[in-house]
Amino acid sequence: MIPHWAGERDRMVERQLRARGIRDPRVLEAMGQIPREEFVPLQHRLSSYQDEPLPIGHGQTISQPYMTALMAQCLELAGGERVLDVGAGSGYHAAVLGALAAEVISVEIIPALAEQARSNLQRTGRGNNIRVVCGDGSEGFPEAAPYHGISVAAGAPETPQALLDQLADPGRLVIPVGTMGDQELWVITRRGGKTETRTAALCRFVPLRGYQGWR
Ligand code: SAH
Numbered sequence: 001m002i003p004h005w006a007g008e009r010d011r012m013v014e015r016q017l018r019a020r021g022i023r024d025p026r027v028l029e030a031m032g033q034i035p036r037e038e039f040v041p042l043q044h045r046l047s048s049y050q051d052e053p054l055p056i057g058h059g060q061t062i063s064q065p066y067m068t069a070l071m072a073q074c075l076e077l078a079g080g081e082r083v084l085d086v087g088a089g090s091g092y093h094a095a096v097l098g099a100l101a102a103e104v105i106s107v108e109i110i111p112a113l114a115e116q117a118r119s120n121l122q123r124t125g126r127g128n129n130i131r132v133v134c135g136d137g138s139e140g141f142p143e144a145a146p147y148h149g150i151s152v153a154a155g156a157p158e159t160p161q162a163l164l165d166q167l168a169d170p171g172r173l174v175i176p177v178g179t180m181g182d183q184e185l186w187v188i189t190r191r192g193g194k195t196e197t198r199t200a201a202l203c204r205f206v207p208l209r210g211y212q213g214w215r
Contacts, residue, residue, distance in 0.1 A: 005037050008049040012036075016051050017069045024073040030099035031069055036062075038124045039092035058110050060206055062090045063153060067185075067203060069096075074174045074187045074200050075149040077101045082144065084166065086137030087153035087208070091117030095126040097151060104130040105144050107137030109209055138210035140166040147171060155183040155205040160212035169193060176205045180214060 013032045022028060037048035039062060044054045053061040063071075071093070075083070077100040085094045088108035094117065098104045108114040114134035121127035133141060137152070138160045145166035152163070152175040159175055167173050170191045176183035185201040207214045 003037075003046065005035060005048070009033075009036070012049040012051075012065055016066050020066055022066070022069045022073055024076075026077070026079075026100055027069050027072045027096070030072075030096050031065065034092070034095050034099065034126065035124055036065065036092055039090040039095070039120050056090045056113070056116070058113055060089055060110070060113060062092055063205070067201075068093050070201060071151055071153070071174045071185070072096050072100060074185075075100075075151060075172050077149055081148035082146075083149040083151065084137075084141060084144070084147040084163075085151050085153070086140075086163075088117040088132050089113055089153065091120040091126075091130075091132065093151065093153055094130050094132070095121060095124065097149070098126055098128075098130045101149065102129060105141050105147075106130055106132045107135055107141055108132065109134070109136055136210035138162065138208055138212035142166060150174070152176065152208065153205065154208035154213070155180065155203075156208040156213055159186070159188065160208075162212055164188070164195075174200070176203050180207050 040048045053064050081101040082103045083101045085106040088106040094106035118132045140162040146168035148168045148171045150173040155176040173188040184199045185203045188197045
């Protein structure tokens with residue numbers, strides 16, 4: 001039987017996102033439209049709308065839908081921003097950010113995954129305002145800085161200074177910080193020269209590699 005993806009997607013938005021407090025209408029709309037199943041490897045495709053992360057190869061995962069929604073909501077995007085996405089993985093999170101902002105740079109350290117993200121975004125017609133770069137995102141991507149929003153989809157031992165340096169004012173940075181096993185999802189807001197940090201959730205991401213990650 002061929003799954004009814006649109007129905008599964010609607011259910012995911014209602015039960016996993018709206019029921020848990022995701023309120024940003026643009027986030028709900030984007031996640032109600034983007035075909036997550038196209039970003040999940042074939043052997044896991046039937047689980048595309050399950051309430052869990054899924055393997056995407058190379059020991060990496062596509063995040064749980066709720067986590068993607070929460071991170072996107074924390075950036076409070078209005079539509080005109082340039083955003084940096086660290087850890088492209090499948091490209092799904094980049095696609096969500098691409099629907100919410102003007103321009104997305106998505107950095108991925110594993111070449112095969114960067115290629116996969118690129119082809120997933122192209123195939124779904126979501127790639128027009130998204131550039132996937134293969135490199136070490138713990139150092140950001142200074143060529144296109146500053147960014148109004150920065151989203152990091154891998155757990156860091158501390159907030160990389162390079163990302164703070166590349167954050168615009170006003171700007172928001174969302175990043176899991178903690179040990180290799182458990183992190184807090186930090187939302188760092190910069191406004192009027194001041195920087196404030198709050199914790200949005202407890203979480204468990206794969207480790208951020210690279211120079212300012214877990215080396
Ligand atoms: N956002 C992804 C999920 C990513 S999982 C999605 O929607 O599918 C985290 C990703 O971060 C992995 O693909 C991993 O290879 C990548 N990663 C880890 N350290 C990195 C670094 N320093 N720079 C760029 N990508 C990194």
